[in-house]
Structure formats: structure tokens, C-alpha cells
Amino acid sequence: MTTRTPTNEDADTGGRRPTSLAAPKPSKYTDRDQAERRLGIRLVLPAAIVMAVVTVYPILYAIWLSLQRYNLRFPDDRKYVWFANYTKILSSGVFWQVFSVTILITVISVAIEFVLGLTLALVMHRAIFGRNVVRTSILIPYGIITVVAAFAFRFAVSPDDGGFLFTNSDNPPLSNHWGSLAVIILTEVWKTTPFMSLLLLAGLATVPNELIEAAKVDGASSWQRLRKVILPTMKAAVMVALLFRTLDAVRIFDTVYIQTKGANDTATLSQLGYNQLINQLNLGLGSAVSVLLFLLVVLIAFIFVKGFRTDLGAVRGER
Numbered sequence: 001m002t003t004r005t006p007t008n009e010d011a012d013t014g015g016r017r018p019t020s021l022a023a024p025k026p027s028k029y030t031d032r033d034q035a036e037r038r039l040g041i042r043l044v045l046p047a048a049i050v051m052a053v054v055t056v057y058p059i060l061y062a063i064w065l066s067l068q069r070y071n072l073r074f075p076d077d078r079k080y081v082w083f084a085n086y087t088k089i090l091s092s093g094v095f096w097q098v099f100s101v102t103i104l105i106t107v108i109s110v111a112i113e114f115v116l117g118l119t120l121a122l123v124m125h126r127a128i129f130g131r132n133v134v135r136t137s138i139l140i141p142y143g144i145i146t147v148v149a150a151f152a153f154r155f156a157v158s159p160d161d162g163g164f165l166f167t168n169s170d171n172p173p174l175s176n177h178w179g180s181l182a183v184i185i186l187t188e189v190w191k192t193t194p195f196m197s198l199l200l201l202a203g204l205a206t207v208p209n210e211l212i213e214a215a216k217v218d219g220a221s222s223w224q225r226l227r228k229v230i231l232p233t234m235k236a237a238v239m240v241a242l243l244f245r246t247l248d249a250v251r252i253f254d255t256v257y258i259q260t261k262g263a264n265d266t267a268t269l270s271q272l273g274y275n276q277l278i279n280q281l282n283l284g285l286g287s288a289v290s291v292l293l294f295l296l297v298v299l300i301a302f303i304f305v306k307g308f309r310t311d312l313g314a315v316r317g318e319r
Contacts, residue, residue, distance in 0.1 A: 063287070
């Protein structure tokens with residue numbers, strides 16, 4: 001008869017040997033799921049590589065240029081200055097003036113577009129007769145090239161270009177600051193409101209009619225149904241519409257370039273970067289402006305996504 005020498009494992013378990021090992025946790029994905037995931041990665045990988053080449057590389061290259069004093073007019077004066085370009089830009093009054101103009105155009109134009117777009121979306125959603133004709137006619141401005149729309153409004157309000165509006169005015173809109181901003185915003189609103197209405201129309205299609213009918217039975221007015229039933233239900237579509245248009249408006253360039261070329265203090269961040277890169281050939285400062293604009297776009301996207309995600313959770317009663 002043999003005896004077993006006690007071990008440290010026996011001491012840890014009170015002298016009792018474990019009767020069985022812990023059962024392994026079942027895998028979250030089956031073999032078929034894992035095979036499909038691997039196939040999906042292989043199919044997406046070529047497109048991801050191409051996207052990285054055409055997007056990630058230019059961004060990294062712009063960041064690299066922004067850390068240098070690099071002007072093509074003085075190629076021998078190139079050197080690393082690290083964050084000196086950013087310090088110079090952020091301490092410049094021109095940058096903050098251009099920044100304020102960009103934010104002003106963005107906030108006013110997107111706000112007007114949302115109100116008009118929601119109104120047009122409700123009209124298209126509830127139209128009984130001629131629905132296809134109404135939707136097609138509303139979307140016509142969005143099919144026009146932005147440069148063409150900018151020229152059209154410029155020719156309409158500028159007496160020097162044969163405009164039929166303000167022909168007898170001594171102070172036409174494009175000759176002063178606020179008039180120029182009004183024309184730029186009006187052009188943006190006319191051109192891109194159909195895009196906003198199209199996205200909001202898709203959101204309206206997801207609102208169950210049962211909710212609206214229940215609100216009517218409870219005595220809710222049209223405004224109350226819109227504010228407390230329709231908008232909360234289609235909040236995801238609202239976020240997408242506002243986010244896309246805000247990011248597009250922050251990067252506005254062509255309308256301003258065609259109508260004023262930045263005169264009357266109407267230059268935007270994109271035009272400031274264009275002037276530094278193309279007109280003055282200053283790759284260092286121009287790249288720094290582009291990087292700052294990129295960071296602003298990322299910040300706006302982050303705020304929109306986080307803010308609307310919190311609101312959506314509150315509507316669903318999540319904690």
C-alpha cells in the first residue's frame with residue numbers, strides 16, 4: 001500500500017482533490033461565422049488599402065509639411081520648425097476672423113436648411129396627388145453643380161455682371177460684408193436644402209403611423225406631435241442630415257471663391273488654406289491650416305455623434 005505525499009495544491013484546496021476541471025466557455029462565433037468573417041476581411045482588405053493610400057497618406061503628409069517652414073519661393077530656406085506654424089496661425093487675427101465667418105455661414109445656413117428641409121420633407125411625405133412630381137421638382141436644385149449655382153446667384157445680384165436684381169442700387173449686395181454673406185448663405189440654402197429634405201424624408205418613412213394616431217387620440221396638436229413624437233423617433237436621420245451638412249458647410253470654398261474670392265471679409269478656412277498653398281506657395285502654413293480644418297471637422301463629428309447618441313439613449317429610457 002502506497003501513500004501520497006501532500007502537495008501545495010492539496011493545502012490550497014483543503015486536502016481535497018478537484019473532481020473536475022472547469023468547462024471551457026463556448027465560443028461566441030461558430031466555425032461558419034468565423035469563416036464568413038475571414039472571407040469578409042479578405043474582400044474588404046483591397047478597398048481598405050486603396051482608401052488608406054488616397055486618404056491616410058495625404059493626411060500624414062500634410063501633418064509632416066505643417067511642421068516645416070517650407071515655401072516654394074524660397075526652397076533653400078526649408079527647415080523643421082515643429083509647431084511654430086500652428087502658433088503663428090492661432091495667434092493671427094486673420095485666422096480668427098476667417099474662422100468666425102466660417103462658423104457664421106455654417107450655423108445660419110444649416111439652421112435654415114434644416115427648417116426648410118423638414119418642411120419640404122413633410123410636404124413630400126404627405127402629398128396625396130402628384131407625389132413624384134413634387135419630389136422631383138424639389139430635388140432639381142441639388143442636381144445643379146455648385147459652381148453653376150454660385151455663378152447664377154452672382155449674375156442675378158451683381159449689376160456689373162448684368163444682374164436683373166438691384167440694378168438701380170448704389171450698394172449692391174456683393175459690394176459689402178453682410179450683403180455678400182447673405183448671398184453666399186442664400187446660395188448654399190437654395191442648393192443644398194433638397195439634400196437635407198431627402199435625408200429627412202427617409203427618416204419620416206421610419207416613423208410608425210400608430211404613434212402619430214395615438215398622439216392624435218391623446219389630443220396632441222400638430223406641433224406637439226412633431227416635437228414629441230416625430231422628431232424623437234427619426235432622431236438618427238436628423239443626426240445624419242445635420243452632420244453631413246455641417247461638415248460640408250464648414251469646408252465651404254467654391255461658392256465663396258466664385259462670388260467674392262474672399263473680398264469684403266468673406267474668406268473661409270478652406271480659402272485661407274488655398275491662398276497659402278496655391279497663391280503664396282507656402283506649403284508649411286497652408287498645410288497647418290488644412291490640418292486645423294481637419295481637426296475641426298473631426299471635433300464636430302465627435303460632438304454630433306456623442307450628443308445624439310446620449311439623446312437617443314434618453315429617449316429609449318437607457319441609463
